[in-house]
Amino acid sequence: EDQVTQSPEALRLQEGESSSLNCSYTVSGLRGLFWxxxxxxxxxxxxxxxxxxxxxxxxxxxxxxxxKKESFLHITAPKxxxxxxxxxxxxxxxxxxxxxxxxxxxxxxxx
Amino acid sequence: KAGVTQTPRYLIKTRGQxxxxxxxxxxxxxxxxxxxxxxxxxxxxxFEYFSETQRNKGNFPGRFSGRQFSxxxxxxxxxxxxxxxxxxxxCASSLAAGGGFxxxxxxxxxxxxTVT
Numbered sequence: 001e002d003q004v005t006q007s008p009e010a011l012r013l014q015e016g017e018s019s020s021l022n023c024s025y026t027v028s029g030l031r032g033l034f035w036x037x038x039x040x041x042x043x044x045x046x047x048x049x050x051x052x053x054x055x056x057x058x059x060x061x062x063x064x065x066x067x068k069k070e071s072f073l074h075i076t077a078p079k080x081x082x083x084x085x086x087x088x089x090x091x092x093x094x095x096x097x098x099x100x101x102x103x104x105x106x107x108x109x110x111x
Numbered sequence: 112k113a114g115v116t117q118t119p120r121y122l123i124k125t126r127g128q129x130x131x132x133x134x135x136x137x138x139x140x141x142x143x144x145x146x147x148x149x150x151x152x153x154x155x156x157x158f159e160y161f162s163e164t165q166r167n168k169g170n171f172p173g174r175f176s177g178r179q180f181s182x183x184x185x186x187x188x189x190x191x192x193x194x195x196x197x198x199x200x201x202c203a204s205s206l207a208a209g210g211g212f213x214x215x216x217x218x219x220x221x222x223x224x225t226v227t
Contacts, residue, residue: 032213043115043201043218044154051213087154091213096167097142097205099216101154 002027006088006102013078013109021073021105023088033071034099035064036087044087078109113138115204115219123225129190132222136183136204142166143185144216145177148199157200160185161207189224197226 005024013019025033032051036044048057050066057064061082063074073086085106089099116135124130136143145157156169160179177187183204189196203216 034216036218041223043220046215046217049213049215089154097144097159097161097203097207097214097216098156098167098169099144099146099154099203100156101146103153 002090002092002100004088004090004100004102006086006105008105009103010106011108013075013107015079015109015111016077018074018076018078020075021086021088021107023071023073023102024069025071025088025090025102026069027090027092027100029093030090031093032091033066034089034091035062035071035073036089038085038087038104047086075107078107080109080111083107083109115202115217117200117202117219117222119222120220121223121225123227124192125227126192126194128192129188130192130224131186131188132200132202132224134185134187134202134204134219136185136202137217140204140206140217141183142205142207142214143179143183144203144205145185145187146201146203147171148201148221149197154201157187192226194226197224199223 035047038044048064053068085104087104089101142161144159146154158168179185199221201221203218205216206214
């Protein structure tokens with residue numbers, strides 16, 4: 001069964017204090033690994049898709065990396081507006097678009 | 112380009128009733144997936160529709176059903192509501208053009224269902 005585990009569950013940072021979020025996964029043939037950001041009361045907002053080990057993608061203060069067993073979301077010099085829950089999901093090989101999600105990391109950035 | 116829309120945004124129902132939720136995907140997207148989000152279980156996959164056919168189904172009871180229309184709009188139905196069905200129901204749309212490629216999936220704002 002495909003599984004995703006995210007750690008930590010919650011993370012508090014001071015503005016400007018860089019850190020990383022972890023996503024460990026097991027999947028029967030990875031087709032893609034997704035990162036989303038979710039604000040309270042809203043739907044998840046797409047950030048990145050990673051496809052193969054060694055791949056990296058960046059967007060503003062966020063950088064996502066992928067290995068064969070884990071993905072990391074690095075946040076450089078975060079700002080209070082980066083506060084949100086960050087979700088990781090995997091998609092297995094096959095014809096379905098099904099995503100298997102982790103339970104997320106709730107990030108709070110204090111000014 | 113308009114995003115994924117879901118109606119209604121909020122719904123309050125009584126145990127035993129049924130409910131229908133609607134999702135309009137991004138124009139040109141042929142795949143619509145539904146998810147249930149609760150504080151305890153996180154996001155759980157309900158089902159996916161592609162070109163009016165259910166392509167995959169999660170581990171939910173038969174009270175949960177869905178369909179997709181020829182214009183790719185989708186509805187999900189929950190019959191005989193239970194208190195535990197209270198959740199945020201999200202739909203996501205994807206281009207899903209095949210070829211083994213992983214396409215970006217975009218989520219709607221969700222429908223908050225409360226069962227009393």
